[in-house]
Amino acid sequence: MIGNTTVDPLAWAEPVTKPEIDTVRNPRTGHVLNVRRLIRAFRYEHAILLRQKLKALIKRDGARLVCATCGVPVYLACSTTKRFFFRHRHEDGSCPAVTRTGLSEADIRAMKYRGAQESAAHRRIKELLLRSLSADPRFKDVVQEKTWKASEGLTGLRRPDVSAWTDTDRLAFEVQLSTTFMDVVLSRKEFYRAERATLVWVLPNFHPSYRRMTDDDILFGNNSNVFVVDERSAAASEAAGTFIMTCWYRKPIRQGDEIVDEWIERQVCWDEVTVDVDRQTIVAFDYRLAAARLGEELRAARSEWLATAEAAAKLAREDQEDVLREEVLRFVLDPSRDDDHLPRYHAWALLHDRLRSMGYGLDGEYPDLLTATRIVHLIESARAGTPVGFRYKSFAELGHHLIHQHPELLLAFGHMLRRFGTRDALYRDDRTGKLRAKLDAMRSDLLQDPKYRMPEDQERLCAFLSLGGSRKAWPNNDNTDQSGRAAA
Ligand SMILES: [Zn+2]
Missing domain, CATH: 3.40.1350 (Trna Endonuclease; Chain: A, domain 1)
Structure with a gap:
């Protein structure tokens, strides 16, 4: 036999160049399908099976596809070059698409031979x-x-x-x-x-x-x-x-x-x-079983690869965050700083751009260095168990200051004292017991009253810089919302 075309079973099926029937319809759904596109959607081996299926259905009068022009059931046929096209089940002359022509005498002679x-x-x-x-x-x-x-x-x-x-x-x-x-x-x-x-x-x-x-x-x-x-x-x-x-x-x-x-x-x-x-x-x-198993294996390998890539990306991000956190803390706490100096604002703007790119920036066009400074001082004070950056001598004084001037920082401060193990220092300085009394009195309002709520951008920055110490739980604990307020 000359000119045999053999197609890789896994290759995509090819339609003939100019199919007589160029659109078919699914009689059940009414969808009209472009024949060339439809055929190309199948791997060759599946096109062969589809061809058998359509043929079997047509024999049982269960047409799956009909000619979009005349509505006569069609089946999938294959050219000698293994390209696919649709044929009418019967040709009654009413459709402009002619897909079944009689065999020529030469064809019949060749077949008999x-x-x-x-x-x-x-x-x-x-x-x-x-x-x-x-x-x-x-x-x-x-x-x-x-x-x-x-x-x-x-x-x-x-x-x-x-x-x-x-x-x-x-x-x-x-x-x-x-x-x-x-x-x-x-x-x-x-x-x-x-x-x-x-x-x-x-x-x-x-x-x-x-x-x-x-x-x-x-x-x-x-x-x-x-x-x-x-x-x-x-x-x-x-x-x-x-x-x-x-x-x-x-x-x-x-x-x-x-x-x-x-x-x-x-x-x-x-x-x-x-x-x-x-x-x-x-x-x-059993080819089908082996192929399905291999496909499963491949999917598993792919998801494992993805998981590894994700873990690596997460680590890289954490490294980046660590570096940035250190830089911000060092910048704010720099003993030689001069907050009235213009270049310092420029440097802060650049640092803040990096914070923003990682999702920890402050809102507004001109991010307030004072706000950021206050947050850093709050964190460092909680860590040290003594005021850092605030002009107070005792921890208790700092407590009174927060209650009156910055009630929104109290919750974060409290979480950090617990986390850093410096809570006792607060009451050690509270000789009169006034601070404890004030705090006890407001405890029930802490979670309800909006004045104790930190603006979202500040809360985010504070959590980032304190490594989550300002939140009740970190990170994404199921019992806690993003801000850590709900379960506080
Ligand atoms: Zn037709």
């Missing part, structure tokens, strides 16, 4: 199959072309090339020829399924890079396994006293971040073959 050529090959394969099966004592009633009548209640008649029994399986063998059309493949499948028997397609030869249309119909309809019986496999069967065929199958393998196929050819004994009557498949290798 091929048929004659093949009948010799057909006879030979049947002989080889008989020899192979007869070599294995487990196969009973190995006969050629015996009429197979449908069981009671079912209709039909088949004459499989070879039929046989084992203790567990009832088998029909058919030799696949190039004139075996999809209709035949499908209808035989149905017949044997109904009979609770298994149809085994036997190919005279096979090569993954030279596949005919019928090869693909059988291959993809059989979970990517095909069986070849030839002189070699028949001799192997006779030598081993067990039925052996050559099996070709696809094996999915991981190549970096994707799945590709490997084609395996090996001789398999009947014991290695799994028969599924319902699916009408017989396989030596």
Whole structure:
């Protein structure tokens, strides 16, 4: 055969260049689909299966797709170059799209010639199959072309090339020829399924890079396994006293971040073959299962990679935050600072831009250095257990100052005292007990009264600079909202 086109099963299906039917409609949903786009959405192996499915449905009058122009059910057809297009189930002349033309005389002559050529090959394969099966004592009633009548209640008649029994399986063998059309493949499948028997397609030869249309119909309809019986496999069967065929199958393998196929050819004994009557498949290798597992593996690897990348990004961000936090603290606490000096404001603006870029900036066009300074002093005072930056001598005085001047800082201050273990210092200086009394009196209002609430931007900055010490919990504790206020 000349000019065979063979397509990688995992490649995207290709439509013919100018399909006669360019749009189809889903009669159930009413959706109109562009044919070229629709076909391109399938991998080749799935397009082949879709083609079989549409054909089977049309036989049962269950059209899945109809011609958008005339409403006649359509099925998927494949050109000799393995490009796909849609055909009307029947052509009644009412549709401008003509998809079924009669065969030319030359076509028919060519087919007849091929048929004659093949009948010799057909006879030979049947002989080889008989020899192979007869070599294995487990196969009973190995006969050629015996009429197979449908069981009671079912209709039909088949004459499989070879039929046989084992203790567990009832088998029909058919030799696949190039004139075996999809209709035949499908209808035989149905017949044997109904009979609770298994149809085994036997190919005279096979090569993954030279596949005919019928090869693909059988291959993809059989979970990517095909069986070849030839002189070699028949001799192997006779030598081993067990039925052996050559099996070709696809094996999915991981190549970096994707799945590709490997084609395996090996001789398999009947014991290695799994028969599924319902699916009408017989396989030596479960491609579908292996591909699904590999896909799962790939997804797991991908999410693991993502998790690692995320963790690395988080660490990098934490490093950046540590550096920035240190710089802000050092900047504010710099003993040589002069807050009336203009360059200092410029430096603060730059530092603040970095704070803002990480989500910790203060609101407003001109971020207040005084506010930031107060926050840093609050943190350092809580850490030291003595006023830092505030012009008070005792911790208790600082407490009174906050109560009267900055009630919004009290909660954060309290959390930090607890966190830094400096709470006792507050009451040690409170000789008169006034501070404790004031604090006790306001305790119940602390969470309700808005005057004790820090503006959001300041709260965020304070939490960042105190490493979460200003919040009841850090970070993102489930019992606490972002600001840490709710559970405080
Ligand atoms: Zn039409």
